[in-house]
Amino acid sequence: MATTTMNKDSRIYVAGHRGLVGSAIWRHLESEGYTNLVGATSSELDLRDRSAVFDFLHEQRPDVVIDAAARVGGIHANDTFSADFLSDNLLIQVNVMDAANSVDVDRLLFLGSSCIYPKFAEQPIKESSLLTGELEPTNDAYAIAKIAGIMQVQAARKQYGRHWISAMPTNLYGPGDNFHPENSHVLPALMRRLHEAARDGAESVTIWGTGTPRREFLYVDDLARASLFLLENYDDPQTINVGVGEDLSIRELAETIATTVGFEGDILLDTTKPDGTPRKLLDVSRLNDLGWSAQTSLDEGIKTTYDWYLDHESSVRAK
Template sequence: MLDKKSKIYIAGHRGMVGSAVKRKLEQEGYENLLYRTSSELDLCNQQAVKQFFEEEHPDVVVDAAARVGGILANDEYPWQFLYENLEIQNNIIAASHQQDISKLIFLGSSCIYPKHTAQPMSEDALLTGELEPTNQWYAIAKIAGVKMVEALRRQYNRNYVSLMPTNLYGPHDNFDLETSHVLPAMIRKFHEAKEEGNRPVPLWGTGTPMREFLHVDDVADAVFFTLKNQMEHDLYNVGTGRDITIKDLALLIQDIIGHEGNINWDTSKPDGTPRKLMDVSRMNEAGWTYNIELEDGIRSTYEWYLEYEDEIKEVEIEP
């Protein structure tokens, strides 16, 4: 079982999810945390990952490392989203198994489920239909990771678990308008439009799709819960079980930021999946539920964005 002395490797510790997991573990008094930057350890390099695990031999692994992005980034870089994510997770999961790591948590996304499936989406919906084309490359990679975890549990009785969060947001999110997801993109768009005299804000699609959002500190709490407990299943959805239309989300963010201009919906752009609501009953029955309500989470995320806005923009203009 997990204790304060356990050596815990967090892959992707500088990303939104990984940094939240790191914060959570530190808050709970876990000090024996292990992590490497991408310049120190290339997770796409099988030999380097293997050597790292042989030398450090962590007790527990949290795989939060991935190449991520929104509809535009997935559509423009299909090879990178498929190949790099397969490489990263294959190397981490295989090394964990080879080094007899006691517990591993693999983090994925709700996009693993079919585009047209019963709502809310249960874990049993996996591989029952076609994926959403705009993010199928990332989804296929993550499905492979889920199946690797399932295979290792089934064949070797490994205590490995896959957690599939719904749409995440929070500190250390990606606010680059070329590659970000919808919620952080809206925060930046409305903020910059407000700063420029409340000019109109252009948004993609019709605003009718429904989405569920979870603060990243809640998914970190779910990871901590999973580390501490013996989980019956190999796959768990992690979310709120509540969704909101993209239009209502835009109006909520607009109100929080104080933007007083118009919203211009570009209906020539894709909406993506009509609805993505997670069935979180399996995780709830295990004993975990979310804590942070959407409005509160957006307010705190906007405050974080304002504090780090200059640093965010500096990173974007680096060659």
């Protein structure tokens, strides 16, 4: 595979640079000496507005684009607002990629999600599993949007000869996450609930489902490292998985977080709530073979995330 040299003065546009993923990528690029970074907040630039996105890209003329922008949420948000998740994500990525192509951006990284894979894909999930089975119905709208993004990357490579790539990270968490009690992903949602239970002296906490589904969790700063690594070392139309190669049950995750936040009560299960996909572990052998692997253990990542949460609890409480 071809290797692309990223110059420290390359003009890099990070779409979604204030979000969980984008902010981590921005931090990592800065720490690696990249000084010509471009970003715009959602209030400054609505990525669903096609003409505004084209105007912005034509004004900024980036050399590299990293598309980390998306409307995201947990199982409840995905299932409840499926039309919004489909429409908004399609608009964001089509606008960003079409505008990037119009200003001859030759290097672009599109970040998707492991929910693109079939609900009952063989575990661990290889990249070749894409489009081989039915999706998990609670987040199929979001998944379809992300699959469309992969297809657009491949189409741009084929039609225009662009060196664009896509990567599919597993479940992400870390500083800057969304801790909304209903619309967040499972790890930050559990962290907030267990923290508040410990603070209030609650005797028990109830979690959704049977607790048996297994999930893999990647610390967001590891994804940021992987993103730069892929821009420097990967050039292939097939998407590539980014994960840690290990998983645990939701019940085990809750127990791990409970230990971190100091909750000593009972963890109860509400089996009337949906479990979602029974297991979602990515095969990361292709990325590992290139020379990259995750560095942050789950215990370490949860501790760092909880420290951030404590420092920002007053601001995240209202979200």
